[in-house]
Amino acid sequence: MSENTINITLRVWRQPNGHTPGKLVSYPVKDVSTDMSFLEMLDLLNEELTVKGEEPVAFDHDCREGICGMCGVVINGTPHGRGSSPVPTTTCQLHMRMFHDGDVITVEPWRARPFPVIKDLVVNRSAFDKIIQAGGFISVNTGAAPEAHAAPVPKLKADRAFDAATCIGCGACVAACPNHSGMLFTAAKITHLAMLPQGQPERHLRIKKMIGVHDALDFGGCTNIGECAAVCPKAIPLDVISQLNRDLISSLFTRDGK
Amino acid sequence: MDWVIDMAKPEDFFTVGADIADTKANTELPIEQVWADRQFHAALVNPSNRRKLTVIIVGTGLAGGAAAASLGEAGYNVLNFCYQDSPRRAHSIAAQGGINAAKNYRNDNDSVHRLFYDTVKGGDYRARETNVHRLAEVSANIIDQCVAQGVPFAREYGGLLDNRSFGGVQVQRTFYARGQTGQQLLIGAYQALERQVDAGTVQMFTRHEMLELIVVDGKARGIVTRDMVTGEIEAFTGDAVVLATGGYGNVFFLSTNAMGCNNTAAWRAHRKGAYFGNPCYTQIHPTCIPVHGETQSKLTLMSESLRNDGRIWVPKNPEDATKDPRDIPEEDRDYYLERIYPAFGNLVPRDIASRQAKYRCDEGLGVGPAVTEIDLDGNEKQVRRGVYLDFAEAISRLGKDGVAARYGNLFDMYAQITGEDPYETPMRIYPAVHYTMGGLWVDYDLSSNIPGLYVTGEANFSDHGANRLGASALMQGLADGYFVLPNTINDYLSKGPYPALTPESPEVKEAVDSVKARIEQLLAIDGERTVDSIHKELGTIMWEYCGMERTEAGLITAIGKIRELREEFYKNVKVTGENEDFNQTLERAGRLADFLELGELMCIDALHRRESCGGHFRAESQTEDGEALRDDEHFLYVGAWEYHEGKPILHKEPLIYKAIELKQRSYK
Missing domain, CATH: 3.90.700.10 (Succinate dehydrogenase/fumarate reductase flavoprotein, catalytic domain)
Structure with missing residues (x-):
């Protein structure tokens, strides 16, 4: 770990609530250790604002180890500051060593129709929960499971299911998409469950229901731009959307009882 | 204080009350039969009556999410709360390594009894035998359940599940999903939960924080929450309340817990009469x-x-x-x-x-x-x-x-x-x-001493004794949520539904008003210090004096410092903004106020336990080669603390060891 400090200027989106317009406000932040995470730098700003009696900047965060999916802001135009990081990252795992003394850094909330702003950098992502409610599960009640080894899963399929299942539901894919599409999120769940034998009975019904809710919630359609996969902190590959498209077509020719 | 803290003795800080005992497990039976016996004797609720019964569950991690999904599937009317913006974000998600289960897929002599034995030994013989045995019994069902949900555990080329080793054991019984096991298990529980939301059996309340427990006629009947977006203070009532609110590691400020993890729900229940078990057992x-x-x-x-x-x-x-x-x-x-x-x-x-x-x-x-x-x-x-x-x-x-x-x-x-x-x-x-083995005291049914208040997962004290073994937290959370609570809470619910409550019921109104008064108090202080600066100071005190090594002198010093800091907090904290808003400073201030009380109780518990066991290491009690030295003659009990302002009351639950012989732990 290096022990450097830098001085930066933040331009932060301040918006009191969902029905009041917001604006960018500049704050100098001095003596930022380059070992700090981006959110620790925001903590530093908030401590200074609080001492001065000003409202601290509201931002969502929780685990601060890149797994809960709660944090997420647009940094210099890219979700999670992907443009400043050599590797896929969440905002909490972006560190200040990626920035330089004198940098001006713009910080904004996710900007997407299905994710309305609550305050400052905080948005409402409950639309994602609704997509999962529509069918992002395997219907098995507690206690109804067969022995775990009853259905072996070929390793390559298990690995592919895992890769898709690493989605943390942060919403960066939607924030990056010019169409505000939630297709990478939806396709990751479709692919995860489609790879597994347990996921087969509901495979076709699941995709129709999830896509139906996705479209009804004001998410846009996918036009294969690929911005979503470029910013995904878990590097969910774009080909999960191909999987979704293939499954969607075959589901249209499959009777599923509903 | 009318005496000088430097001259205080441990006994000055607490009083001793009557002993307590778990009355739900029949310890006369061989340990392998206890769980089946309890399941048979617990009263049932007819499926058609379940929808008339409301269960409030606070928390959506493995213990809370799994319980909400399972009780929803069973047909109860479930209200489920979390402080995050989605139930999928509970901190169970951050568990990395794995989950234990006695499957013996490696043919290395594993068994339910060995998992039971390893867990009791790992906990340095300070856990309740019956609870741990049940945990080992249901461990294999957990893996079956999760695989059926589509949890992508690591597999070998033959398509079967892979295992690895974890600390404190010599068998390979840990199932894992790369370094993201907690995430995958939680997403499995979350999906089961969302399925019940869609089915209408579970109502989900996100960005809601529980700030008070409602107790009516001695029974837990509801909670008061703050809507973290609008600031609305609201009461929710039902027939039983389940706290699945995780641990209290953030009393140290720096921990591996998520930033939002807090002990307010459990502490509020404690102040309303629920005993707090072994608060000093902390895992570093x-x-x-x-x-x-x-x-x-x-x-x-x-x-x-x-x-x-x-x-x-x-x-x-x-x-x-x-x-x-x-x-x-x-x-x-x-x-x-x-x-x-x-x-x-x-x-x-x-x-x-x-x-x-x-x-x-x-x-x-x-x-x-x-x-x-x-x-x-x-x-x-x-x-x-x-x-x-x-x-x-x-x-x-x-x-x-x-x-x-x-x-x-x-x-x-x-x-x-x-x-x-x-x-x-x-x-x-x-x-x-990293983890707190202590938590609210529960009996074999996971019921606290307040009828109708159940506590699951890390929030209870029950299964890990004085030290938790790796890959056992996920096991306990899911055991409680999927298999234990749904088979014990029915015994209490069978006596319901309990008389309906309204916002005008005196106990409900009192609880809501007390929450509003606390919030007003915090906002009115308008001092000079930030919440975090005081929290960091508390963390330093706890880490120095109630961390990896504890001494009598250090703990007494710590209690004095915490009391001073609590005074400083109520005089000099600065909480900006107002209640009727998205106000993260106010959220943190309320949590810190409760941590400042909990920290003192942890030190008192550590002070009274003049032995070393597991994660609780008293420098005065060690073997010649520096290992933790237990004192079974005097401390073979659970320390269950009753809230009493200024001087908590200690109730001892003597631990009964019948299936396992007490030994000095050795890993040499």
């Missing part, structure tokens, strides 16, 4: 990334699974501390865990690995940047707080790709946080607060 995890500086907001765990292949060492000579570790020859390295504990080596239980790392650094053999510390006598000294976790040998044995396949995401995380490449140079690690 040996392998975390060291602190980088004053602005550190949380600590990041490096999974215990790394100790399968990583070797822990420090230089033998203090002058090598600043040398490139790769240039230190083998003969100048001390692989101290392998040296002291040849049988278990780097896989000794967490409490032991942590304490040994602390000793090496105290001896001046630590590595990494030197930080200034002030000892108990007020002297300043420079200490390096770090030891090496070295993969060079594993990389030469398995190749870089082999190591990456096992631990890739952990190595990436380390590189991202520290800016160093662990494939090239050894990781630097140091212990950090």
Whole structure:
């Protein structure tokens, strides 16, 4: 770990609530250790604002180890500051060593129709929960499971299911998409469950229901731009959307009882 | 205070009440029959009556989410609350390494009895036998359930599930999903939960924080919450309340817990009469990334699974501390865990690995940047707080790709946080607060001493004794949520529905008004200090005096300091903004107010327990070679504390050991 400090200027989106317009406000932040995470730098700003009696900047965060999916802001135009990081990252795992003394850094909330702003950098992502409610599960009640080894899963399929299942539901894919599409999120769940034998009975019904809710919630359609996969902190590959498209077509020719 | 804290004795801080006991498990039976017997004797609720019964569940982690899904499937009317914006974000998600289950897929002599035995021994004989045996019994069902949900556990080329080892055991019984096991298990529970939301059996309330428990006629009947977006204070009532609100590690400010993890729900229940069990039992995890500086907001765990292949060492000579570790020859390295504990080596239980790392650094053999510390006598000294976790040998044995396949995401995380490449140079690690074995006291049914209040997962005290073994937290959370609570809470609900309550019911109104008054009090202080600055000070006190090593003098000092800090908080904290808004400062202030009370109780519990056991290490009670020395004659009990302002009341639950013989723990 290096022990450097830098001085930066933040331009932060301040918006009191969902029905009041917001604006960018500049704050100098001095003596930022380059070992700090981006959110620790925001903590530093908030401590200074609080001492001065000003409202601290509201931002969502929780685990601060890149797994809960709660944090997420647009940094210099890219979700999670992907443009400043050599590797896929969440905002909490972006560190200040990626920035330089004198940098001006713009910080904004996710900007997407299905994710309305609550305050400052905080948005409402409950639309994602609704997509999962529509069918992002395997219907098995507690206690109804067969022995775990009853259905072996070929390793390559298990690995592919895992890769898709690493989605943390942060919403960066939607924030990056010019169409505000939630297709990478939806396709990751479709692919995860489609790879597994347990996921087969509901495979076709699941995709129709999830896509139906996705479209009804004001998410846009996918036009294969690929911005979503470029910013995904878990590097969910774009080909999960191909999987979704293939499954969607075959589901249209499959009777599923509903 | 009418006496001087420096001259105080442990007995000045508490009084002793009547002994208590679990009355739900029939300990006359052989231990293998106890759970089946309880399931048979617990009263049932007819499926058609279940929808008339409302269960309030606070928390959506493994214990809460699994319980909400399972009770919803059973047909109860469930109200489920979480402070995050989605139930999928509960901190169970951050568990990395794995989940234990007695499947014996490795044909290495594993069994329900061995998992039971290992867990009791790992907990240093301070857990309740009947609860732990049940945990081991249902462990295999958990794996079946999760696989059926589509949890993508690691598999071998034959398509079957893979296993690995964890600390404190000599079998391979840990199931895992790369380094993201908690995430995958939680997403499984979350999906089951969302399925019930869609089915209409569960109503989900996100961004809602529980701030009070409603008790009517001695029974838990509801909660008061604050809507974290609008500030609305609202009461929700039902027939039973389940707290699945996690642990209280954030009392230390720096821990591996998520920033929002807090103890307010449990503490509010405690103040309303629920006993708090063994609050001083805290787990300090040996392998975390060291602190980088004053602005550190949380600590990041490096999974215990790394100790399968990583070797822990420090230089033998203090002058090598600043040398490139790769240039230190083998003969100048001390692989101290392998040296002291040849049988278990780097896989000794967490409490032991942590304490040994602390000793090496105290001896001046630590590595990494030197930080200034002030000892108990007020002297300043420079200490390096770090030891090496070295993969060079594993990389030469398995190749870089082999190591990456096992631990890739952990190595990436380390590189991202520290800016160093662990494939090239050894990781630097140091212990950090990770888990709290203590929690609200529950009986075999997971019911607290308040009828109708159930407590599951890390929030209860029950299964891990004085030290939790790796990969057992996920097991306990899911055991409680999927298989235990749904088969015990019916015994209480069968006597319902209980009389309906309205916002005008006196107990409901009193609870709502008390929450509003507390919030107004916090907003009115308008002092000079930020919430975090006071929280950090509390954390320093707790870490110094109630951390890896505790002494009578230190704990008494800590209690005095915490009381002073609590006064400072109520005089001088600054909470900006107002209640009727999204106000994160107010949220943190309320949580800190409760931590400032809990911290004192933890110190009192640690002070009264004049023995060492597991994670609770009293310097006055150690063996000749420095291991924790229990005192079974005087302390073979659960310390269950009743709230009493200024002087809590200790109730002892004597622990009954019938299936396992009490022994001095040895991993040598």
